[in-house]
Amino acid sequence: MSSTSPPIETEALVIGAGPVGLFQVFELGLQEIQAHVVDVLPYVGGQCMALYADKPIYDIPGLPHCTGRELIERLQQQASPFKPVFHLNQLIHSVQQQADKRWLVGTSSDATFLAKTVFIAAGVGAFTPRKLALPELDAFEGKQVFYTASDRPDLQGKHVVVIGGEEEALQSALDAVSLKARSVTLVHRRGTLDGSEALLKQFHSCVSEQKIQFITAQITHTESSNHELTGLQLQLIDGSTRQVNCDLLLIQLGLSPQLGPLADWGLDMARKQLSVNTEDFSTSAPGIFAVGDINTYPGKRKLIVSGFHEATLAAFGAAAYSRPGQKIPLEYTTASPRLHRLLGV
Secondary structure, three states: OOOOOOOEEEEEEEEOOOHHHHHHHHHHHHOOOOEEEEOOOOOOOHHHHHHHOOOEEOOEOOEOOEEHHHHHHHHHHHHHHHOOEEEOOOOEEEEEEOOOOOEEEEEOOOOEEEEEEEEEOOOOOEEEEOOOOOHHHHHHEOOOEEOOHHHOOOOOOOEEEEEOOOHHHHHHHHHHHHOOOOEEEEEEOOOOOOOOHHHHHHHHHHHHOOOOEEEEEEEEEEEEEOOEEEEEEEEEOOOOEEEEEOOEEEEOOOEEEEOHHHHHOOOOEEOOEEEOEOOOOEOOOOOEEEOHHHEEOOOOOOOHHHHHHHHHHHHHHHHHHHOOOOOOOOOOOOOOHHHHHHHOO
């Protein structure tokens, strides 16, 4: 642990801000356990937001139809009485048990947490941007090479190249035009693009007006001067090459789940998933629980509703673990004055 700041002390640390992680916060709140939440993505929502934000979901109880975005909004609203603290754009890289049985957890941003209980709700792993197989780009990451539009610097007067062919890449190219980039080039390995009808119409209009250059190609080399990225060499589909100026490269090829450091935490695993006790969804390490697609047990089904069930029992398990010898009553939100007080109703 290299952080010089004191660790953030919390009764519960939830790893993963997807639907199951958000419901875990709610269920912990009902047990009067406040939580901090860490996620590698720069926004709340996990797979729901990364993969199907605007696609329909039909198997959430009480919601005949909702999108991934709507589900996340509802879950955030449900958890809001318990004031979870979110730490986004951070990857958990270390977990160490301390002498007092608490867990010291470190992140990629040098933040540390000292937690009595840890809940791994990381889905199928941490979603990280897909990168190009071009190691020479590594030196420019965070300076001239970016993977999310929110991270990029000012585009005005810059030669901007966007890699990708889906909606996010198209929107980034259009944004670069409106932000007065000196030139805008979209590079995609195929000639077909994927986006809404309105977005495609707007994009092709900019191409026709020569505000955006659309090239079907792949990057083969970079060009640099004084340790700064200045251009890219492209290989076109006919085998010929072409150079384009580039001050800023935005790579938007989607997200890929990676198990990452989790595999090195010493927890019992089976086929790259965490083995759990279905009584409370505890792992082989005392005080660490696993819910959602990251865990495995006989009869496991990778469904959001299954994760909600697991989060409920895990919260009861955490309460019993944190308060040994104390009876953990079963109360109903319809009638319990204590729960009404916690929920502010």
